[in-house]
Amino acid sequence: MRPIFTPNTKKGNHTSAPILLDSAEAEIMLALRKRERISRTEVSTITGWSKAKAAQEIKSLIDKGLLIEVGEGSSQGGRRPGLLSLNNLLGYIIGLDIGATSLDVVLADVTGQIIQRISDNADVRVKPEQFLGRCIELINQMIEAHGIHAYQILGIGIGVPGPVDFVHGILVAPPLMPDWENFPIRNFFTDIFSSAFVVVDNDVNIMALGEQRMGNGVGVDNFIYVKIGTGIGAGIVSNGRIHRGSDGYAGDIGHICVDKQGPVCRCGNQGCLEAMTAGPAIAEKAMQAARNGNSQILSRLMETNGGVLYPEDVNTACRDGDIAALEIIRTSGQMIGEVLASFVIFFNPSHIFISGGIANFGNHLLVSIRRAVLRRSLPLATAHLSINFSNANSNAGTIGALALVREYLFMVEDDPNLIV
């Protein structure tokens, strides 16, 4: 029997023992992780228990205050079945999606129902105390606005843009945010929200989880979620579960070497995929084209900007029919596709979802990725492969962060990625 749930319902009761569920009770809680409501008959169908046993286990959870009755479902001929849901008064959870230049915070009840969302610009290059202090300010603003106390926060799920040692919840050698290395993110939050269970994961992993919960990834068991922005990273789902790898660094594909003579990456190596194809590389190539007189449109934009170009400018130029800009975007897509091709053979996903700031550039990038994957991969592996944009996209991170923390609130299975 393992501790599963920590609903501290009395103020100041920060050190109360967690409520322990037996495996039968836990099975019901797990079934509710992916649906909002459930009938007694459904519990009996899912678990294989007799109706009497299902009713008894449900009663035990209602008595403990974990489940509540929430009206009636439609009748299948007889009496209309009573529906059950998690007791949303148990408490609240927070989802935090930290990007290189952005911050999204959501407050939800324990059933996952979103109460408020705040998005803000941010810069992860500052000290973690400063950045996370700002996060806590935002959380406090939100909960105060809804009359929620800190001790009612039962879980916080956090996505960060770098390699995460998932078991210990720390960033390891993050190129984008060196000051965060080994910073105890979980403690920083539990010092304030002592009732909360805090889970930290890589940002693309939580986006993949978000896509699986509410996007095109619903019901998809084997997929790769690729984020292309300032950097490039992948979230991997195998047999329906996030694959984090043995240390938590799986999917760090932005640092695969595609050209030994290529430009120096922020990680220190040469010719990494992201140094060749992500946002900054696209902007850099565009500035070269402008300087070399290869594109009047880019030159004009660069002048307007006071001598620099941003990735968005390349997109603008491309939309205006600029050949040089189109070529830069196509080349990025092709290189990314060539790298993905070998993962398609290795992993045989049914879907690849593309997201991130650069993905928003639209179809030119997507088409080049598709072409390269199809050309370089095997017919067997691509026959049923779909390569498309993420449709959870900007919300995927926060949705995934909420889903992640909910998984651990109701955790019972022996999880290889057990958090210590």
Add this chain to the structure above:
Amino acid sequence: MRPIFTPNTKKGNHTSAPILLDSAEAEIMLALRKRERISRTEVSTITGWSKAKAAQEIKSLIDKGLLIEVGEGSSQGGRRPGLLSLNNLLGYIIGLDIGATSLDVVLADVTGQIIQRISDNADVRVKPEQFLGRCIELINQMIEAHGIHAYQILGIGIGVPGPVDFVHGILVAPPLMPDWENFPIRNFFTDIFSSAFVVVDNDVNIMALGEQRMGNGVGVDNFIYVKIGTGIGAGIVSNGRIHRGSDGYAGDIGHICVDKQGPVCRCGNQGCLEAMTAGPAIAEKAMQAARNGNSQILSRLMETNGGVLYPEDVNTACRDGDIAALEIIRTSGQMIGEVLASFVIFFNPSHIFISGGIANFGNHLLVSIRRAVLRRSLPLATAHLSINFSNANSNAGTIGALALVREYLFMVEDDPNLIV
């Protein structure tokens, strides 16, 4: 409730309904899948049930003839605990490991205890009816020798050297054995062994499973198992489970293109990894070296063989200090390592296990693979990475085939790779 177990204990009773286990009973059977014996206290610990409930569920399984008492364990102070095991009289299972040129068959009781093993030369290029007919002959010989009837065979696990549509148990576009495409392997066996549940999987997948059950992969949750022989393939374990991908073709890494101008592969493409580095390529390069006068040792061996060289000859020459042979082996290792390097970044395994006929060539190959992976991969992904030989190796396939069929005998979980 799902059918789990089909012990047809009466002769001729081939169409009896499967025994249905409820989820509590099934939990005990699952716990026994990975251990031979279990005490009532252990059942209670694993499941989180009260001792009374554990005892009651165990009694129900004993009454159904699925469990038996098998003596006493060591005392922890009080009475010595009674131990339980699967009832080995329930029936028998067969593991079949089909290689390109070899065939291994094992007979085991339903607890996985091996009774007899037969290994034979074979050639998968013949028609499947002929090849599988020979398999059935061998199985019949074995069971007759032990007084076992066909109806007592409860499961057959089969590994085949090609891409397998796991859900339907058929080979799809197997380059090595084109006649087998879409051949209904399962039916071929159930026509004779009608009580048996037949599972067909790719040979490297079952080897990976074997390594996980009895080799260096015990307790390892994220690893890649690479077989290098006539071809090259990988078995992938993610979060403790075989990752087959969405169609079942994951791990088909022998057909990753490493040189667009390279030699034509048996799959029809050019410059596939296996066409450049596996057994036949090694032999071909050695014959070139012999013909070009680059190696006296290889020339001598080629004369002795009547004008041809086999991969084993290259190994022999290498051991005798031949530089050309050493270079051929090293080049293969390096190319394989370079391909593996990107999967190390993508997948972050803790272990890579190398096996197969070419792996037996020893350390030169292994060292070249290691070097290339370390040079091409990221420090973060390789810091805790071990690259070593499989130690289950030649037995991995049959052990894995038995483990596979045992998983499905006691299947209760909702398995994404559900067999139809």
